[in-house]
Amino acid sequence: MLKNSRSAGKKGEDLACKFLKKDKYKILEKNFRCRQGEIDIIAEDRKGVLCFVEVKARSSENFGLSIEAVTHFKQKRLLATAFIYLESKKIKSKDMRFDIVSVDLVNEETKIIKNAFDVNYY
Numbered sequence: 001m002l003k004n005s006r007s008a009g010k011k012g013e014d015l016a017c018k019f020l021k022k023d024k025y026k027i028l029e030k031n032f033r034c035r036q037g038e039i040d041i042i043a044e045d046r047k048g049v050l051c052f053v054e055v056k057a058r059s060s061e062n063f064g065l066s067i068e069a070v071t072h073f074k075q076k077r078l079l080a081t082a083f084i085y086l087e088s089k090k091i092k093s094k095d096m097r098f099d100i101v102s103v104d105l106v107n108e109e110t111k112i113i114k115n116a117f118d119v120n121y122y
Contacts, residue, residue, distance in 0.1 A: 008105060012057025013040055016101040019110040025051065034084045037077035041101075042085060050096040052082045054116070057103040070100055075117045 017027055024046040032039045041053035056069050070078075078098060086094075100116040103109070 008057055008059065009055070011105060012103040013055050015057075015103050015105075015108055015110055016041060016053065016055045019101065019112070020053070023112075029085075032081065032085055034081055034088075036080040036084055039078060039081050039085065048095070050091070050094050051099050051114075052078060052085075052096065053099045053101055054078060055101050055103060057105050059105045070116065079119055 013030065017030070020027065020041065020043055025043040027041060027043050028050075029042040030040070032042055039052050040055040041051075043051045043053060045051055054070055054074070075098070082096070082098070085091075086096075096119075097115045098117055098119065100113045102111045102113065
C-alpha cells in the first residue's frame with residue numbers, strides 16, 4: 001500500500017509514462033502547470049498527434065472507476081490548460097487529443113482511453 005495520494009500519483013504517472021513509451025509515444029512534458037490547472041503528461045504518439053494525458057491511478061475501485069473521476073469540470077480545466085501550453089510553445093496548428101491513462105496500482109495494469117472526451121463539445 002502506498003503511503004499517501006502524492007506517492008500514489010507519482011507511481012501512477014511513472015507507470016503511465018512507461019506504458020506510453022512502450023507504445024512509441026514521445027514524452028514531451030510531465031506535470032505542466034499553469035493558473036488554469038495541470039496536465040499530467042503531454043506526449044506525441046507515433047503519428048505525431050499531440051496528446052494531453054490525464055493519469056488516474058487507483059488502488060481499488062471503491063471510489064468508482066478512474067474515468068469517472070474526469071468530470072465535465074475537470075475536462076474544461078484540461079482544455080484551458082492545453083491552450084495555455086499551446087500558446088506557451090507557440091504551437092499554431094497540430095492534431096491533438098485528450099487521453100486518459102488508467103492505472104491499477106495493485107496489479108500495475110495500465111489502460112489507455114484515447115479521445116476520452118470531445119473538445120468540440122466546448
